[in-house]
Amino acid sequence: MSRDIAGTNNAPLTSELFHTKVYKPNQGRIVRQLTALAIWVVVALGCWSLYATLRGFLPAGSMLIPAIPMVTLAIGLWIGYRLVNWPQFADFLIAVEAEMNKVTWxxxxxxxxxxxxxxxxxxxxxxxxxxxxxxxxxxxxxxxxxx
The missing domain is CATH 1.20.5 (Single alpha-helices involved in coiled-coils or other helix-helix interfaces)
Incomplete structure (x- = not known):
C-alpha cells in the first residue's frame, strides 16, 4: 500500500477490489450505507435495462439473456461495496458525514x-x-x- 505525505492510503481501486475488509467501520456509516445503496440501485436499474435489451436481440430461451445481467449485477454490487470502502472515497464520505453533523437544520x-x-x-x-x-x-x- 502506498501512502502520501499526509499518511493517507493511496492504493488504487483495482487493488482494493480483492479485499473484504471494511475501512474504518465505525466512521461515516450512514453516508457510506446510503452511497452504497444509491450505487446498487443504479447498477440494478442498468442490469434491468440490459436484460430488456438482450431479450430483444438474443433468441428466446437463450441462457445468456438472464446470465449476462446477473453476472453484471453481481460485479456491480461488489464494486459498489468496495468503492465505499476504498480509503480515498471512504475518507471523503466520512468527512461529508462529519460536516453534515455540524449543520443547523x-x-x-x-x-x-x-x-x-x-x-x-x-x-x-x-x-x-x-x-x-x-x-x-x-x-x-x-x-x-x-x-
Missing amino acids: PAKDELIRASVVVIFTIFFLAVALFLFDVIWQFIFNFLGVTS
Missing part, C-alpha cells in the same frame, strides 16, 4: 416560511418572464422583425 415553521418565500419568488419571476416574452413578441411583430 431549520425548525418546521422556519422551513415553511422559507419555502413559501421561494415558491412565491419563483412564481413571480415566471410571470415576469412570461410578460417580458409577450411584450417583446408584440414589439417584434409590430416592427415586422418576426412574422
Whole structure:
C-alpha cells in the first residue's frame, strides 16, 4: 500500500477490489450505507435495462439473456461495496458525514416560511418572464422583425 505525505492510503481501486475488509467501520456509516445503496440501485436499474435489451436481440430461451445481467449485477454490487470502502472515497464520505453533523437544520415553521418565500419568488419571476416574452413578441411583430 502506498501512502502520501499526509499518511493517507493511496492504493488504487483495482487493488482494493480483492479485499473484504471494511475501512474504518465505525466512521461515516450512514453516508457510506446510503452511497452504497444509491450505487446498487443504479447498477440494478442498468442490469434491468440490459436484460430488456438482450431479450430483444438474443433468441428466446437463450441462457445468456438472464446470465449476462446477473453476472453484471453481481460485479456491480461488489464494486459498489468496495468503492465505499476504498480509503480515498471512504475518507471523503466520512468527512461529508462529519460536516453534515455540524449543520443547523431549520425548525418546521422556519422551513415553511422559507419555502413559501421561494415558491412565491419563483412564481413571480415566471410571470415576469412570461410578460417580458409577450411584450417583446408584440414589439417584434409590430416592427415586422418576426412574422
